[in-house]
Amino acid sequence: MNGEPVTLRINGAERPVGAVAPWTTLLTILREELGLTGAKRGCNQGVCGACTVMVEGEPVRSCLSLAMNCTDREIATVEGLAPAGSLAPVQQALAEGNAVQCGFCTPGILIAAHALLRRNEPLSVDDVRVGLSGNLCRCSGYKKIVEAIVRASEARP
Ligand code: FES
Ligand code: FES
Structure with a gap:
């Protein structure tokens, strides 16, 4: 992929992602690069909410969020709601x-x-x-x- 190598902070861990094109969404990185498939691609245009994750403590549409804009932010996905093997x-x-x-x-x-x-x-x-x-x-x-x-x-x- 063309672009700058970036690291995202997701569920409390630093996750190097490699080169990210400027137009790549956070949803694409989560699902296709990091295997965090909890956030779903429904409409892919900001309508359905299936892709919602937390960025800096606020729910956001990851299909509308550019990954490059999230590099210095705390991201939380559904996978991080509770420790592995337990439920929030x-x-x-x-x-x-x-x-x-x-x-x-x-x-x-x-x-x-x-x-x-x-x-x-x-x-x-x-x-x-x-x-x-x-x-x-x-x-x-x-x-x-x-x-x-x-x-x-x-x-x-
Ligand atoms: S996939 Fe529907 S709002 Fe993002
Ligand atoms: S879309 Fe099937 S449970 Fe909500």
């Missing part, structure tokens, strides 16, 4: 609430929910609906997803 509380909540159908939207929803749950208060159904309004679920299982995230917010110590 929000992952546990979706699993227990049968809130996953095909699962394609789930990584993006988990990242959006993770960002929402940083608010230190119980979330209402409307809070979650607004917070997830940028994440589409083609299986349309929104009710169980929203209910699971509300429960996760109520269960926090």
